Amino acid sequence: MSQPQASGSSEGRERGDRAPTTTAVKVDLSMVNRGIWLVKVPKYLAARWEKIPGDVEAGKLKIYKTGADAAPRVTLSLSDATMCLKEPGENDIPREHSLIAGPVVHQTLAAFDHVTGISDALVQEPDKVSILGKVHQKLECRPPSDVGYMLMKKEEIRKASQPVRSVQQLDRVVNNYKPVADHKNNIEYEERKKAEGKKAREDKDKVLEMLFAAFEKHQYYNVKDLVKITNQPIGYLKEVLKEVCNYxxxxxxKNMWELKPEYRHYKQDVDD
Known part of the structure; x- marks a missing residue:
């Protein structure tokens, strides 16, 4: 038996797995009447089959006729190639499995294959979708309930119960970071403050002289610009501004200062 192909519901594929596209894709229905089996296998068996190359035998199916009216008995025997694909420290998996058949009632199940097309400047090939067959029988693959299987399940449960992280006792101090005396942005801020110097209050007449000189150049100023021009504390500067300026x-x-009308001496246009 070659590596098994996964089958699924055409209804579920249409709802969830199909890539959204605006181009209609033709479906190959040449094998729509072909009967296939939908088999549910254990996780360890599916993981082992994923490692098998496509041209290597995965196992053999054996069908025994038990009687004229009784349903046939189906077994699965894994190949040597499947049994040899074992990770270091991994327990052996059962070689023999039983396939328990179940009816397909009130359902229409089908398996299909989807090959993504090629779209570039040189080659234009659309997606290819083909029906592989219609599910006529649902089966469940069951391992034997022997000592070997119980030991394998016991090991799986033990590994799953182990915590991902564990506590380790350290015999020395481990520094994961290098401490620094100060951060770069703090150093730059302190250097900038030192360069600006401490703003000392000037005489009020001196501040007014600087303000009037500034307003001779421009009519409106932001308070931050006036702080730079006068080099005065912002609280003291606002007190002086409230006396001679309007906000x-x-x-x-908006949010700028202008001289009060009684302090202005702008040249006004004279009408002819």
Whole structure:
């Protein structure tokens, strides 16, 4: 028996697995009347079959006729190639399995193959979808309930119960990081503060002189710009600004300062 092919429901494939596309794909129905079996196998057997190359025998099916009216007995015998694909430290899996048949009632199950097409500048091949057959029989692959199988299940349960992380006792201090005296952004901030120097309050007349000189160049200023021009603490500067300036709360000069009308001496246009 060659490596088994997985089968599934055409209804489930249509709902969940089909890639969304706007192009209609033709389905090959040449084998739609072919009868196939849908077999449920244990996880350890499916994992072992995944390792087998496509041209290597995976096992053999044996069908025994038990009587004229009785259902035939089906067994699966794994090949030597399947039994040899064992990881180091892994227990042997059972060679012989029984296949218990069950009816397909009120369902239409089918298996199909989907080959993704090629789309590039040189080759244009659409997706190929073909029906492999219709499920006529559902079977369940069961291992024998012998001592070997029980030991294998016991080992699987023991491995699954082991925690992923374990506590280790250290005999020395482990430093996973290198401590630093200070961070780069803190150093840059301190250097910038030192370069600016401490803002000392100037005489009020001196501050007003700097403000009037600034407003001779521009009509509106942001408070941050005035702090840079006068080099005064922002709280003290706002106290002086409230005496000689108005704070704009409407656009287009919102959040800016302007001299009060009595302190302005702008040249106004004279109509001819």
């Amino acid at each position: 704009c709360v409407k656009n287009p000069h």
